Amino acid sequence: MNFLSLFVLVPVLMMVGLFLSKNLTQIRAVAVTGASLLLALAVGLVFAYLGERAAGNTSEMLFAADHVWYAPLNIHYSVGVDGISVAMLLLSAIIVFTGVFASWKMEFLEKEFFLWFCLLSTGVFGFFISLDLFTMFMYYEIALIPMYLLIGVWGSGRKEYSAMKLTLMLMAGSALLLLGILGIYYLSGATSMNLLEIARTGVPAASQNWLFPLVFVGFGVLGALFPFHTWSPDGHASAPTAVSMLHAGVLMKLGGYGCFRVAIYLMPQAANELAWIFIILTGVSVVYGAYSAIVQTDLKYINAYSSVSHCGLVLFAILMLNQTAMNGAILQMLSHGLMTALFFALIGMIYGRTHTRDIRQMQGLMKIMPFLGVCYVIAGLASLGLPGLSGFVAEMTIFIGAFIHQDAFHRVFTIIACTSIVITAVYILRVVGKILYGPAADHQHIDAGDARWYERTSTIVLILAIAGIGLAPLWISDMISDSLLPIVQNINL
């Protein structure tokens, strides 16, 4: 039994456990046990990974295992991790863990909710550990489908519309993706769909030029690539708290990770040639998302647009195609995942108390719910890139990396992307000022009360992770940076 397979096995076992559990207490017990186990696994994996690396193991993927599961098409269940996947697995585990606590007070159909939630986690974890393109794609789909039900059934507002929109757009993306993956497989002449093998054989340069956009856009839809981001505001606004967290926190990272692992890694020549198109798109989406966020009045919309901006930065950095910027991109994925999960968790908690997400109807919440208020401010400061919190590390790495390109095109877009830090400050402070500060206006809100223990657990874990990365970024940055080396070499060949 491979160590990594546990990441998929645990959620599956959780589903079995949930299936057998009879009441809410048991459901919670199963969910918390499973999520804690996953978190422990992820932390253990980080240590194991660093240990292996320290011991001088230099192979590209560690803890690799390989089994054929569908011989006619030569599809393998092939797993392995490098520093990037380790970071992503850690992120996913943290968010699943906090997501469980954030959905502590599920209102109805708790069992089904957690079942789908676990299925979603299975997909996410499976995606990050897979090395086989097809298996990867399969997990990707596993992660997408539950989203429809989670939003459609447990959501709020225009949930059917949002769920449908989200699913359709992401499915359209994955249709492109499937095409791209098959194209890569057949045109590369590799004997299996293993990423590393395809990277070795290489995809012919001529076919890269049409495969790259397919794959990049396919994953980019999930990574909120402008102009395919519009599922995100509606989807997030309608999704229940834990789903928003997992979706913005992890699922959107699948897009970035995929762009990076499949599109850039396997098709470096096309990436070099076509990057400019996507740099324009992502550069636009960085600023555009930020400007859009300024005028929104729904907390979740604000955060969704902010995600568009931040995820745009991720893709933007990936397209810079150098080690520093890519390192920044991965850090930004981590950081944005944690921040946005924290935001959505807090928004969910605030919504649970005030029953509105309209910032015009809230005021002075800091007095009423100081804990949540302080956490919201911390999340906001992280989002606008305050040093000492994770956002700063990621953004600075990206900007330094992006600036390595000497031509005016890259520089201008880098500076444009930089301006987003000002705009981010504007919309974050606007919200903080409107909802938290000032006198408490609405009398209905006054008895709302502060966070309960499970809510505190959820937010504190996230804040600790954010501050942890922000205060001591070196180990994780170096871990990612080392793993980027083969990929960057592949690009510069």
Add this chain to the structure above:
Amino acid sequence: MEELHLEYYLVASAIMFFAGVYGFITRRNLLAILISIELILNSVDINFALFNRFLFPGQLEGFFFTLFAIGVSACETAVAIAIIINIYRNIRNIQVKNLEQLKD
């Protein structure tokens, strides 16, 4: 005019056939549609017999085909009328446009 050609018969049966098609397309009443189908079947039967008689006089395939076709059409008519009557019993009508409950 020396003698009767195959074509003469075929023209008549073709007109009959397309009259049946016209009826099938335009009619609204189930029975009328069924009647149109009878026309079509008949014209085909005629053709079988004709070809047999004119082109392959020594054989009997067309003859038997016609024979069996008549039998089949009898069956078809019987069942169809049974269904129509049943429908009529249910909805007191046999206009096609009213038969929509089966569709969805």
Add this chain to the structure above:
Amino acid sequence: MNISIQETVFFLLAAVIVVFSVLTVTTKRILRSATYLLFVLFATAGIYFQLDYSFLGAVQLTIYAGGIIILYVFSILLTNQQADEKLEKLRNSKVLAGAIAAVAGVGITLFLLLTHSFGPSRLEGGEVPVKVIGTALMGTDKYQYLLPFEVISILLLACIIGGIMIARKR
């Protein structure tokens, strides 16, 4: 210009077929439609007789004219409160489309018929003896039709049962 009796009969039959076919599908009253169909079927039987397929003509008369038309008339009478209820007014566009399709079909078919040469074709041979027919129906050799015969018989049985099943009161 000597027109043989054969030809006279044929033209008569052909005229009946054409005229009554068209009338069958154009008349507004369903009962008349059934009646015109009966005339067409009679004419068809006439054609069979002319072709010296007397057995076929007889079958046509008994089954079609004798059986099926009766069935139609009964069911028309059963399903129409007023037997001579007019068929509903048809939509012009639909009629037009049907007419165009039918006329075009006729046109193309006739064009094909009249430009195609069928080779030597003459009305010859004589009456098919019933004995030959009986042997062919009951035999299992080549050009003998026991199997279709049995199939038809089973089909008829199934029809009888099916008809009863469908039409019986529930």
Add this chain to the structure above:
Amino acid sequence: MEYTLFIVLLPFLSFLFLGLVGKRLTPRAAGYIGTVVLAISTCLSYITAWHYFTTAKVDGVFEKLTPLNFTWLNFTEKLHIDLGILLDPIAVMMLVVITTVSLMVHLYSVGYMHGERGFQRYYAFLSLFTFSMLGLVVATNIFQMYIFWELVGASSYLLIGFDYAHPEAVAASKKAFIVTRFADLGFLVGILILSFYTGTFDFERLTSGDASLFAGMEGLSFMGCSVVSWALALIFMGGAGKSAMFPLHVWLPDAMEGPTPVSALIHAATMVVAGVYLVARLFPVYYLQAPDVLVLVAIVGAVTSLYAAIVACVQTDIKRVLAFSTISQIGFMMVGLGVSGMEGREGLGYMASMFHLFTHAMFKALLFLGAGAIIHAVHSNEMEHMGGLRKYLPITHITFLVACLAIAGIPPFSGFFSKDEILAATFHFNPALGAVMSLTAGLTAFYMFRLYYRIFWNKASHRDHAPREAPGSMTVPLTFLAAATLVAGFIPFGKFVTSDSAEYIIHLDWTVAAASVAVALIAIGIATLFYRRESPIPDRLASSLRGLHAAASRRFYLDDLYLFVTKKIIFNGISKPVAWFDRHVVDGAMNGFATLSQRVSYSIRGFQSGQVQQYVMVILLGVLLIAVLALFI
């Protein structure tokens, strides 16, 4: 000198402690913990100063010491952010200034903030701010500086908005953060450019005068200016934002909504001089690589200085007057840096600027704390609610007077020495600029005494009960700072802090000194005439110069301009259309796509009607079509 780490670290620990468990403590305990921790920090920094200035001199030049430096984050092989401690004369001087003022403010706040809600939080924020500021000044590299620069901005945001129930305070904190953030954007881009070409963030390498570092930038230009000028100008933009230079000064007057001790700490003595410190820190780079930018610094400083002095003359809120006075004085420091040279006597401006920074920190903190004591007594910021207070607040009165004399530049108060050096350097650089600065100095004396007279003399406004002198915890810092203001001018500053770290003997330029004292005295005289007693002259003057007066009261409409830009252009002009575009065009396109496919589906669904007749029709037509095609083609 590794113990210097604790100077920086202690306030951070205090922040963590107060922030996490502050609520469980009584306010008094929290205040004392914060104050005591900072007192330790202050002592350590005094020890450091003593230690440094006595031992670090090698060949008559102060060495740069780096007691601590470790890698915090790697970017590329060459570029990495280090965190560490760099000690050189200006850093040590700033350590002393910051810890001193901060300690005074901590102490003062015990009395001033007594009974305020969130007292513990206040102390936590103060500690955070002190930590950030200390980290900023000891930064070993420009990126560390940027890190703490941002932290300073954030803690300033938290402190200005401390009283978050007040919408004005919240708006002011937001404005302060966003304006400085905008300036920081320039700083960041400047860092990016500079670090890319030089391949280092390190101050020591950057300021070593090694021209080869900048070789990569040679000959590169962008829009008519060399790239290095751009980089340094952008970095200066960052400094200008924090130091409230024109036209990025708009946040500072509004920031007066924060608690008064906060204004004393942040907006008088420490954070606002960060920009000056930044320029001073990179001074060799500016001087050697981009002297044109230094001229820009001087001009911006002079314009700011004059502008703020004019505006300060008509403000009625005493804290606003002080805020504009701060802006004006920082303008002086910038001018000092801008006109300075590098070696020996040329470096007068640099030395003077740092000296002024030092003395200004003391007397401006004193002024703010004094203003705090006054506000504490009369519960208002407006001058018209004051007047005649000298009888009620004797200690405040005396200390305030000392500070006013210092800022007006009357010997022997400290402001005289430092400002005079700046004026001398300016005259040396360019007499016209010197004249402008002298005029500004005169205006400074005028508005400060206007303030002084209207608070302590003039007609007393009606009061329900007599104002009482502030408690000991407030008067002690006042007295201490007043004493510091009295003696600071006699510190042989040139021995310690100079542009080339070599000793510099201050020679007073007596002509300049005499002229400036004369100007100051005349200005004070006018102020005495106008404001000592109630007098109709100011009003008459105001009405005769109505346009100028109105414009100055509205701060020459700059705030309105900013409001126009942010509200009308950014919010209504960009963001709303962008959001609309997103909802209707981008999303509309997606929805339109969905609707289109739905429409197509519906229309295709018509074919699948379930009507056999229709099917037959279509089949027939299809057959015919095929037949025709087969026949004729």
